[in-house]
Amino acid sequence: MEQQAITDLLYIAAFTLGGLGFGFGPLLIVYFFAPRRNRNIINKTGIPIECGMYTIGPAWIRYGIVYYLYALMFLAFDVDVLFLFPVAMAYNDVQGLRPFIEIVLFVGILSLAVVYAWKKGVFKWEPKVYQG
Amino acid sequence: MSGYFSYLLNGIKSLAIGLKITNKEFLTRPITLQYPHESVKMAPRYRGHIELLMDSETGTHTCISCGMCQKGCPSNCITVKSKKVPGVKGKVLTAYILDFTTCSLCGQCVENCKPAAIDFSNEYNLASTRKEDFVFDLLQKLHPEGVPEPKVDPALLKKEQEKIEAAAKAAAEKKEAAAKAATEKEGEGGEKAEGKS
Amino acid sequence: MLASEGLPPQKEVVEEVQAAEEGEVDPKAKKKEEEKPRENGLLETDYAKRGFHLDVQVNPDQVVRSAEILDSEGMTMEMVTGVDWLKDGQFEIVYDYSFTGGELFRVVVRCRVDREKPDVPTISEVFGGANWHERETWELFGINFVGHPQLERFLLPDDCDYYPLRKDFKL
Amino acid sequence: MDELIRILSYFVGIAAFLGLNLAYLGWVERKGAGHIQRRIGPKDVGPYGLLQPLADGLKLMSKQLVVPDNADRLLYMSAPVLAMVATVILFVTIPWGENLVPREFDYGLIMIFAVASAAGLSILLGGWASGNKYSLIAGTRAVSQSVAFEIPMLITAITIVMITGTMNLNEIIRSQSGMFWNWNVFALDKSILMPISFLVFFVCSMAEINRAPFDLGEAESELVAGYITEYGGMGFGLFMMAEYGNMMIGASLTTILFLGGWQCPFGLFPGPHWFLLKMYFLIWTIVWIRWTYPRTTLWGLLNLSWKYLIPFSLVNLLVTALFIKVF
Amino acid sequence: MTLLAQSQLQETFELNIGPQHPATHGVLRVKVIMDGEYIVKAEPVLGYIHRMHEKMGENRTWNQFWPNLGRLDYLSAIAYNHGYAGLLERAMGIEVPERAEYIRVITVELNRLQSHLLWFGAFILDLGGFTPLMYAFDEREQILDLLESVTGSRLTYCYFRFGGVYNDVDDDFITGTRAFIKRLRPQIPMYHDLVTKNVILMERLVDIGHISADMCRKYGATGPVLRGSGVNFDIRKNEPYSVYPELDFDVPVYHECDSMARYMVRMDEMEQSMRIIEQALDKMPDGPVKAEKAPKILKPPKGDYHFAVEAARGTFSMRTVSDATNTSYRMRLRSPTYSNLSLFEEASRGMLLSDALAFMGSLDLVIPEMDR
Amino acid sequence: MLMLSSQLNTYLVIGAILFGFGVFGLVRRPSLIGMLIAAELVLCGASINFMAFSHFLAPDPTTGQIITLFIMAIAAAEAAIAMSIVIAVYRNYKSIETEDLVELNG
Amino acid sequence: MGTESISGIETSVPSSIVQFHMLDQLRALARANSLWPMTFGLACCAIEMMSAGAARFDLSRFGAEVFRPSPRQADLMIVAGTVNKKMLEPVKILYDQMTEPKWVIAMGNCAISGGPFKFKGQYNVIEGVDSFLPVDVYVPGCPPRPEALIEGILELEEKITGTRRWPRVKPETAVKG
Amino acid sequence: MNPSLFSPEGLAGLIFLILIAVTMFGAVVATCSKRLIRSVTGLAICFVGVAGLYYFLNSPFVAMMQLLIYVGAVCVTLAFAIMLAEPNEAKVARKITGLSGGLAALCGGAMAYALGYAAVHGEWMAAATKINDGSVKTIGVNLLTQYSMVFELVSIVLLVAIIGSLVLARQGRDEE
Numbered sequence A: 001m002e003q004q005a006i007t008d009l010l011y012i013a014a015f016t017l018g019g020l021g022f023g024f025g026p027l028l029i030v031y032f033f034a035p036r037r038n039r040n041i042i043n044k045t046g047i048p049i050e051c052g053m054y055t056i057g058p059a060w061i062r063y064g065i066v067y068y069l070y071a072l073m074f075l076a077f078d079v080d081v082l083f084l085f086p087v088a089m090a091y092n093d094v095q096g097l098r099p100f101i102e103i104v105l106f107v108g109i110l111s112l113a114v115v116y117a118w119k120k121g122v123f124k125w126e127p128k129v130y131q132g
Numbered sequence B: 001m002s003g004y005f006s007y008l009l010n011g012i013k014s015l016a017i018g019l020k021i022t023n024k025e026f027l028t029r030p031i032t033l034q035y036p037h038e039s040v041k042m043a044p045r046y047r048g049h050i051e052l053l054m055d056s057e058t059g060t061h062t063c064i065s066c067g068m069c070q071k072g073c074p075s076n077c078i079t080v081k082s083k084k085v086p087g088v089k090g091k092v093l094t095a096y097i098l099d100f101t102t103c104s105l106c107g108q109c110v111e112n113c114k115p116a117a118i119d120f121s122n123e124y125n126l127a128s129t130r131k132e133d134f135v136f137d138l139l140q141k142l143h144p145e146g147v148p149e150p151k152v153d154p155a156l157l158k159k160e161q162e163k164i165e166a167a168a169k170a171a172a173e174k175k176e177a178a179a180k181a182a183t184e185k186e187g188e189g190g191e192k193a194e195g196k197s
Numbered sequence C: 001m002l003a004s005e006g007l008p009p010q011k012e013v014v015e016e017v018q019a020a021e022e023g024e025v026d027p028k029a030k031k032k033e034e035e036k037p038r039e040n041g042l043l044e045t046d047y048a049k050r051g052f053h054l055d056v057q058v059n060p061d062q063v064v065r066s067a068e069i070l071d072s073e074g075m076t077m078e079m080v081t082g083v084d085w086l087k088d089g090q091f092e093i094v095y096d097y098s099f100t101g102g103e104l105f106r107v108v109v110r111c112r113v114d115r116e117k118p119d120v121p122t123i124s125e126v127f128g129g130a131n132w133h134e135r136e137t138w139e140l141f142g143i144n145f146v147g148h149p150q151l152e153r154f155l156l157p158d159d160c161d162y163y164p165l166r167k168d169f170k171l
Numbered sequence D: 001m002d003e004l005i006r007i008l009s010y011f012v013g014i015a016a017f018l019g020l021n022l023a024y025l026g027w028v029e030r031k032g033a034g035h036i037q038r039r040i041g042p043k044d045v046g047p048y049g050l051l052q053p054l055a056d057g058l059k060l061m062s063k064q065l066v067v068p069d070n071a072d073r074l075l076y077m078s079a080p081v082l083a084m085v086a087t088v089i090l091f092v093t094i095p096w097g098e099n100l101v102p103r104e105f106d107y108g109l110i111m112i113f114a115v116a117s118a119a120g121l122s123i124l125l126g127g128w129a130s131g132n133k134y135s136l137i138a139g140t141r142a143v144s145q146s147v148a149f150e151i152p153m154l155i156t157a158i159t160i161v162m163i164t165g166t167m168n169l170n171e172i173i174r175s176q177s178g179m180f181w182n183w184n185v186f187a188l189d190k191s192i193l194m195p196i197s198f199l200v201f202f203v204c205s206m207a208e209i210n211r212a213p214f215d216l217g218e219a220e221s222e223l224v225a226g227y228i229t230e231y232g233g234m235g236f237g238l239f240m241m242a243e244y245g246n247m248m249i250g251a252s253l254t255t256i257l258f259l260g261g262w263q264c265p266f267g268l269f270p271g272p273h274w275f276l277l278k279m280y281f282l283i284w285t286i287v288w289i290r291w292t293y294p295r296t297t298l299w300g301l302l303n304l305s306w307k308y309l310i311p312f313s314l315v316n317l318l319v320t321a322l323f324i325k326v327f
Numbered sequence E: 001m002t003l004l005a006q007s008q009l010q011e012t013f014e015l016n017i018g019p020q021h022p023a024t025h026g027v028l029r030v031k032v033i034m035d036g037e038y039i040v041k042a043e044p045v046l047g048y049i050h051r052m053h054e055k056m057g058e059n060r061t062w063n064q065f066w067p068n069l070g071r072l073d074y075l076s077a078i079a080y081n082h083g084y085a086g087l088l089e090r091a092m093g094i095e096v097p098e099r100a101e102y103i104r105v106i107t108v109e110l111n112r113l114q115s116h117l118l119w120f121g122a123f124i125l126d127l128g129g130f131t132p133l134m135y136a137f138d139e140r141e142q143i144l145d146l147l148e149s150v151t152g153s154r155l156t157y158c159y160f161r162f163g164g165v166y167n168d169v170d171d172d173f174i175t176g177t178r179a180f181i182k183r184l185r186p187q188i189p190m191y192h193d194l195v196t197k198n199v200i201l202m203e204r205l206v207d208i209g210h211i212s213a214d215m216c217r218k219y220g221a222t223g224p225v226l227r228g229s230g231v232n233f234d235i236r237k238n239e240p241y242s243v244y245p246e247l248d249f250d251v252p253v254y255h256e257c258d259s260m261a262r263y264m265v266r267m268d269e270m271e272q273s274m275r276i277i278e279q280a281l282d283k284m285p286d287g288p289v290k291a292e293k294a295p296k297i298l299k300p301p302k303g304d305y306h307f308a309v310e311a312a313r314g315t316f317s318m319r320t321v322s323d324a325t326n327t328s329y330r331m332r333l334r335s336p337t338y339s340n341l342s343l344f345e346e347a348s349r350g351m352l353l354s355d356a357l358a359f360m361g362s363l364d365l366v367i368p369e370m371d372r
Numbered sequence F: 001m002l003m004l005s006s007q008l009n010t011y012l013v014i015g016a017i018l019f020g021f022g023v024f025g026l027v028r029r030p031s032l033i034g035m036l037i038a039a040e041l042v043l044c045g046a047s048i049n050f051m052a053f054s055h056f057l058a059p060d061p062t063t064g065q066i067i068t069l070f071i072m073a074i075a076a077a078e079a080a081i082a083m084s085i086v087i088a089v090y091r092n093y094k095s096i097e098t099e100d101l102v103e104l105n106g
Numbered sequence G: 001m002g003t004e005s006i007s008g009i010e011t012s013v014p015s016s017i018v019q020f021h022m023l024d025q026l027r028a029l030a031r032a033n034s035l036w037p038m039t040f041g042l043a044c045c046a047i048e049m050m051s052a053g054a055a056r057f058d059l060s061r062f063g064a065e066v067f068r069p070s071p072r073q074a075d076l077m078i079v080a081g082t083v084n085k086k087m088l089e090p091v092k093i094l095y096d097q098m099t100e101p102k103w104v105i106a107m108g109n110c111a112i113s114g115g116p117f118k119f120k121g122q123y124n125v126i127e128g129v130d131s132f133l134p135v136d137v138y139v140p141g142c143p144p145r146p147e148a149l150i151e152g153i154l155e156l157e158e159k160i161t162g163t164r165r166w167p168r169v170k171p172e173t174a175v176k177g
Numbered sequence H: 001m002n003p004s005l006f007s008p009e010g011l012a013g014l015i016f017l018i019l020i021a022v023t024m025f026g027a028v029v030a031t032c033s034k035r036l037i038r039s040v041t042g043l044a045i046c047f048v049g050v051a052g053l054y055y056f057l058n059s060p061f062v063a064m065m066q067l068l069i070y071v072g073a074v075c076v077t078l079a080f081a082i083m084l085a086e087p088n089e090a091k092v093a094r095k096i097t098g099l100s101g102g103l104a105a106l107c108g109g110a111m112a113y114a115l116g117y118a119a120v121h122g123e124w125m126a127a128a129t130k131i132n133d134g135s136v137k138t139i140g141v142n143l144l145t146q147y148s149m150v151f152e153l154v155s156i157v158l159l160v161a162i163i164g165s166l167v168l169a170r171q172g173r174d175e176e
């Protein structure tokens, strides 16, 4: 490894350590300074907060299909986009219109995903009908 | 497509207007009234807890211990204690206990009071670590340095004494006639506390 | 138009509702206020004095029908409530209807049930809003609305077993 | 060895700066909110309420940390630390001045994105570990939101990389030297859509750090306190500090990419003061926006990203590519 | 698909919203069954602030019941006072002096203004905007000052009496009110600029929370909720009481049936209230403020009585059964939000959670009034 | 010890161990998502090898990097599809445990 | 009467590992100046609580405007309104869920004693939250003016730190002019 | 040559060791923890370590990508999937300790040993010269010229992946 890369690494490591200090330091202080006990009436300090009621059902619920769809799209998109980084760096170095065409193609294909999702109504959040 | 863009443009414009308004407010002076440093004067009709009014003529309250306030109060927070003092017309107020912690400031007591002896005070910033602090004896509040003795009207006193004497005389006559138990009757007209409801 | 559908005792009611709507004076209306629980029937009241125009007393089994009729007239259910007539040994269930579509017109429908067996059919099928009102009345008086989808504790804690608005209620 | 001393001194400097900022940004926010709302804001704790952050900090530090019964203890405790660590690491490559930079990384830009995206996980974990439905929902929301806005942000950043041909933040700033029309935000000669992409980037950075009006993760009126519902005392404090830290990062990044970093608008005396000026202006804007708008809904937000920002940034990318090749 | 089958297939879970929740403005609890972000069923649970008002009506004398009226709907307490005063005046046939009626109308409308202002602020707070609340409160404080100078209290007014009002207003109040109205007038367009036209708010309100007029009728919804559904119904117009017939005002009606319509109804109502106040101030005659002949001990004749007023949230009506004693035999209070909320369960089905909460805010709930 | 970073073998061994962990997880995990996680580990081990070879041995170090990038892309695509399948399976069978699926099928 | 009547609940904040006099003082000072109330409005008094936080009275001057919706982050529970039997359990749970240090202000007559709803034979109202919560400060009124709530918070600060930094205000009545 | 611990090289070596530890720790957590969400956390930790290793292999860009894609995207999506499929792992944690665990350990161990053996004992020949420095720019140039086909292909693959996964995930929902 080159000297420069090592120095970079040292900086990152130092700041990571520092970050850990920033994170754990206060918690350590809390350990020493905070009251040890909690005054309570019916010994319910630890129950999950649900507006003063007891939770109904398990706390770890099955949740988030819509977000999951977005996350899936994000996952693929993210990877796609990241390929553009090296291309963008080299964009000026490659002569001619070829890079432009490449990018247009790439982005074009990429946007098809958005178009598809749009068409398919992934972005639609309409009220649903539940019969009660 | 044009809807897409015009919606966007209008949206951005509305957001900009919002920012402009808050910016204007940011630059104007705050309206805060810094309470412990400065305070408002209470409106004359402000309803704090009730208090006995000082009558400038007599130097004390004008309550006649009629108990109307106590009867009319929806929350039963008033207790009027009075006693009969020789030489004073009517009953004399010995304690006017207000349990402010249940009062709803409805004004029934003030309305019911014929001689207008009570009114709302301007106490608006009560707070304490003990709740007993809010059971006031209004009489003591009116006269913090001691309740003055009721003014004795000599004429009335004389009349009363005469009455008592007459009663005593009658009683004595009766005593002669009847058994010893009658002597207790003389105590009548003495101390008599208004019962709590 | 509804008259033909109505049950015999209700027929009268129907006609009169319609008659009153049209502003005619009903000849059969009784004027006097009774000492005893009054008879079933229709009563035109003085709005200025009482705050409603028409006062109907029905049997418990006619409650739903009356609600349906009033519903078809476009009236709104305003509230349902109970009154405990302890000395008569009866509960009275009072339904307030009003007409919000135009000139205001208020109808009160009452019905009396026995205190021992306070069963009355629910009108929550007709007026969704009656659901809560009936539930509350059940809770505070113990009047049982037969067919109500959810007679559970509503305003009071789940574990309480008293009917606080009954006249003989003492904690 | 010199290098180690340099590291240490920079770290201490940054830590002090960061600490001060994290504390006083809260004060600025509260004070600013106060004045926007016709009131004064913190005032009686120290002169102008300046001791308020200290009081708050000390209070939080002396506040009990309760781990809920059915929380995942380990993850619950580590999530706020993780958030904080990610925030602190980000500061390693922010160029405050031409020479006032802890370390110039060649890949500084992408490193910021990388670490920030890792931080998103901490919110999810925090929300999940709390063992509370609100936290879980809010964590999911917050993450899917920052995830959704990462893409337009990345694409916009790619545009800048395309223009400048580097991912070194200091290089990017250097390429914007001169008068202010050389700043990327006004660089209409590089791409006609540049001001718009500045807006896109700024909005994204706001959404990325879950700031109002995009603060769905903490949507009080829906989910109590969002993913920090179960965090009391310092856990909450750490998340808050991380948020302010991220706010600084977001503002700095926008400054670097679009507003010429430490460049002076008139090409004179560049220096850290310009950087701070711009950064604080942006931070103030974020605060200002927070106290002006109602909160968006989740779908509004996701759709804003997918229907508006991503198409715009893609178009911008293409336009920029065209401009570079044609002009 | 039926609900049951769906819930087996989908990822549903139950969530408590309330009683201690920032969005419910008090201690309402909504038990929600959710399917992801969608609400399958939202069932309001009341009773967390049930305060036995109806029972107290049977225990207290007619006069002693006054303070309760101020605490039912503490945001438009004066309207409730009006309802009670009207009820017994109807039962006993008490004539109210005209000046008293004007004072009543002025105070009621001021009260309505402050209620709507507070609702406005709190509603935007629900939607996540904090600043409008502060502006609204600033405006509201002015009203409270005015009302305090007349009634003595800021919130839980106990100001009306049978046959009049507790005390007369003075000139300061009249000039103060005029000045205040002058001040508030330009504020409302400002609110529209800051809030109503804001695209985020539009997104959140337009076409959200649809309530049809028929649904309102079935559930007995009244007030701005009903008027937001396109029904022109206002007790002040349809069942005139007090001196409202002499005053010229419009009833704002919107036909969109969504949250925005309800919002706009209230905003427009503020303007109308200002109009009413101005006219009433102009028309207010001199004279006594309390009926001379009002009896001290009240014993309304046997029978039941009904009186309705338009409070800030809709029709507040009282029904009392008197047995000719000095207490009521049965006191029934019909609170508007009780009926308004009862349609929530049906209307919110299938909504997104955030929309449902915005919708709930647009119903303008005051929980203690609902629970009574 | 401190010079481990400049030896090819270190990386290869790490890659192998990760790979081993991946296989271990694949076999051991009862649920599909767990297996997916393990599969990611396997891919990761492979990528490390690629990178190491390209760094130490290949004449053109970019090749390895590009291939690793492709692996990432493919892995992401694979993960997306796999997870969707898992979800779809779950929705149909109410379980993500492999055994249950076998039972359901047979 | 007062807090002593609740068995098993002490009124002072439990101590920490590290204890020095100076430190305690500093800590108390910090706590007193950063009292974050919980968003917990019950009834009419809650509106006055909101008013106290609003522009005119501005609780934020004392650093107490940060209304936290989650009990874990709150220091101060302002019981603003009537607690009834159904609400009793939630209030207890919420109190338990708050993290130390925590304080309670009973705002309004209802919270202090049941207020206007206290009558013989009532069936639903808790007559005073001090029967189950260790109340630190009582603010009477129905509703108390926002100033009174501010006064209550200042009183609480005094209780925490032992000294009062603010002047006491004597009520004055405006003279009609 | 063994540099002193406090020279930059030495520290870097130390960091390398730490990274290996982190990677291994992450892998252990990912494979052995009972709760799936912890596995994801372990996976994330492992990826962070691997990213560090990439850094040591002189390709910081790939390291960053590793963070962005794996930690920032794959792990998040995995976590979402877990929430959707089996948030309550209690069901999953059952009778895995016994036979299957041993078998798994055997498999994994054998695999690792075989590969590791091959790696350590293999004859690897380093190329004499490097034709470029492997920087991002070169990667970009290569992507635009030599590998341009692949570049486009990636986007197509991902497009198909998006569409496919959307179709799959939405199956049985909305479209009945």
Ligand code: SF4
Pocket (backbone or CB within 6 Å): B050, B069, B072, B073, B074, B075, B076, B077, B078, B102, B103, B104, B105, B106, B107, B108, B109, B110
């Ligand atoms: S104001 Fe009302 S509640 Fe208070 S003491 Fe007087 S009568 Fe009683």
Ligand code: SF4
Pocket (backbone or CB within 6 Å): B062, B063, B064, B065, B066, B067, B068, B069, B070, B080, B112, B113, B114, B115, B116, B117, B118
């Ligand atoms: S205060 Fe008035 S009403 Fe009460 S006892 Fe005295 S005189 Fe009678």
Ligand code: SF4
Pocket (backbone or CB within 6 Å): E071, E156, G043, G044, G045, G046, G080, G081, G082, G107, G108, G109, G110, G111, G115, G116, G141, G142, G143, G144
């Ligand atoms: S004390 Fe008075 S104002 Fe406060 S909640 Fe009770 S009744 Fe309402």
